[in-house]
Amino acid sequence: MHTTRRSVGLGAVSLGLMGLSTAHGTGSAPVQTLTAEEDHRRLLDLLGIARLRPGADGQNPHASNAVNYDEARADRCVGLPALLTSRDGTDVTRGTWPARRAEILAMFENEIYGRVPVSAPGIRWNSTPAPAQDGAREVRGLRGEDATGGLSIEATVSLPPCVTGPVPAVLGLTFPRALTDRFPPEPRPTWKEQVLARGMAVVEYVPVSVQADDGAGLASGAIGLAGGGRPRALTDWGALRAWAWGAGRVLDALETMPGIDARRVSIFGLSRYGKAALVAMAFDTRFAAAFVASSGQGGAKLMRRDFGERVENIASSGEYHWMAGAYLKYAGPLTACDLPVDAHQLIALCAPRPVFISVGNPQADAWTDPRGMFLAAAAASPAYALLGARPLQSPRFPPLGTLVDGDLAFRQHEDGHTGGPNWPVFLDWWTAAGARDRMPTGGQPCTP
Numbered sequence: 001m002h003t004t005r006r007s008v009g010l011g012a013v014s015l016g017l018m019g020l021s022t023a024h025g026t027g028s029a030p031v032q033t034l035t036a037e038e039d040h041r042r043l044l045d046l047l048g049i050a051r052l053r054p055g056a057d058g059q060n061p062h063a064s065n066a067v068n069y070d071e072a073r074a075d076r077c078v079g080l081p082a083l084l085t086s087r088d089g090t091d092v093t094r095g096t097w098p099a100r101r102a103e104i105l106a107m108f109e110n111e112i113y114g115r116v117p118v119s120a121p122g123i124r125w126n127s128t129p130a131p132a133q134d135g136a137r138e139v140r141g142l143r144g145e146d147a148t149g150g151l152s153i154e155a156t157v158s159l160p161p162c163v164t165g166p167v168p169a170v171l172g173l174t175f176p177r178a179l180t181d182r183f184p185p186e187p188r189p190t191w192k193e194q195v196l197a198r199g200m201a202v203v204e205y206v207p208v209s210v211q212a213d214d215g216a217g218l219a220s221g222a223i224g225l226a227g228g229g230r231p232r233a234l235t236d237w238g239a240l241r242a243w244a245w246g247a248g249r250v251l252d253a254l255e256t257m258p259g260i261d262a263r264r265v266s267i268f269g270l271s272r273y274g275k276a277a278l279v280a281m282a283f284d285t286r287f288a289a290a291f292v293a294s295s296g297q298g299g300a301k302l303m304r305r306d307f308g309e310r311v312e313n314i315a316s317s318g319e320y321h322w323m324a325g326a327y328l329k330y331a332g333p334l335t336a337c338d339l340p341v342d343a344h345q346l347i348a349l350c351a352p353r354p355v356f357i358s359v360g361n362p363q364a365d366a367w368t369d370p371r372g373m374f375l376a377a378a379a380a381s382p383a384y385a386l387l388g389a390r391p392l393q394s395p396r397f398p399p400l401g402t403l404v405d406g407d408l409a410f411r412q413h414e415d416g417h418t419g420g421p422n423w424p425v426f427l428d429w430w431t432a433a434g435a436r437d438r439m440p441t442g443g444q445p446c447t448p
């Protein structure tokens with residue numbers, strides 16, 4: 001058990017990390033380790049399902065389940081679940097939005113992403129100095145541990161040069177170094193350098209330190225600890241919710257740091273972490289803004305649209321662990337048209353806070369369904385308008401490289417499956433959104 005509490009000097013600012021809530025017990029039942037296939041089969045048995053339909057095949061255009069990239073065949077379902085009509089049929093007003101929000105949240109918890117159990121571990125944070133890089137003035141390594149020592153959440157905070165007061169931050173969900181080292185280095189200035197040069201802090205959070213990205217890992221990590229190592233019930237949290245929960249724990253730590261303005265923390269994620277960033281933004285209203293990059297199916301894309309990745313792909317044994325077990329039933333015998341919620345409602349849960357939906361070019365990033373994400377944002381816009389925020393400023397799908405502005409914004413950049421070229425656009429946009437809210441987003445820009 002690690003309970004050390006340290007107070008760390010940080011130049012003019014003292015970065016004290018208060019110990020947060022202590023962990024609770026998770027029982028002593030023996031850990032039951034299943035393979036992803038075994039656990040997937042177990043969930044199907046619980047649901048009484050013999051087999052699922054296969055996902056879209058993105059490799060073989062002649063396969064019977066070949067991926068669809070034909071816009072004319074994308075909309076197989078009739079309409080979308082209502083956003084601003086309550087379950088009892090009444091129209092939602094600004095006054096009744098909180099109750100409607102709670103209804104939508106409950107559907108996402110029960111059917112899609114799962115619930116965070118009350119036994120989720122309490123986390124205590126420690127901070128240690130780390131070498132300054134990328135033009136940062138000071139870097140701290142954060143480690144969040146539960147009382148059993150079974151969990152060790154990793155994050156790094158880099159403070160910008162020249163700024164001494166509390167600064168806004170971008171909290172990025174980052175892939176482990178071992179993975180990113182296999183890809184070409186990010187072009188300079190990197191996203192970290194860009195954020196720091198604008199007088200904001202960079203927080204790099206490692207989601208796999210909360211939950212392994214594998215169905216075989218569900219007996220450990222936050223999900224395993226909370227469940228005492230027992231396999232998940234159908235409405236228990238999946239990895240996306242656990243990664244989002246971990247981002248919230250990092251935000252808890254940021255709230256105790258005098259050098260960070262925790263009311264101005266924007267969350268960023270790409271691809272599966274784009275999905276998790278959107279889930280975090282939707283469920284945890286403390287996040288001030290989100291940059292959701294190429295999130296696709298299970299993220300900002302309308303789930304029921306048949307274009308690119310399908311619900312069936314995510315329900316397969318390679319990706320099902322991202323979701324609650326209950327989600328699998330929409331891949332057989334039910335279909336995506338039976339989903340009681342869709343991505344426009346997930347985005348609406350973020351309203352009125354600023355959300356920037358980013359995607360690459362229509363060829364290289366087709367799997368994520370760029371238009372499906374735009375349509376979800378357009379359908380979420382009435383919630384932004386209802387709450388007095390700026391909805392998407394155009395209902396028309398924009399050409400490549402054109403920002404559709406609003407507190408809810410959308411832009412397709414010229415590159416592929418990356419957030420890369422949209423970073424300067426996002427940072428300008430967030431700064432402008434912050435100025436409108438009289439909550440300046442940029443700190444004091446300066447170069448290292």
Ligand code: GCU
Pocket residue numbers: 270271272273294295296297309313367
């Ligand atoms: C696959 C998967 C996507 C996911 C992506 C990633 O392409 O189908 O849903 O977003 O991996 O995270 O890299």
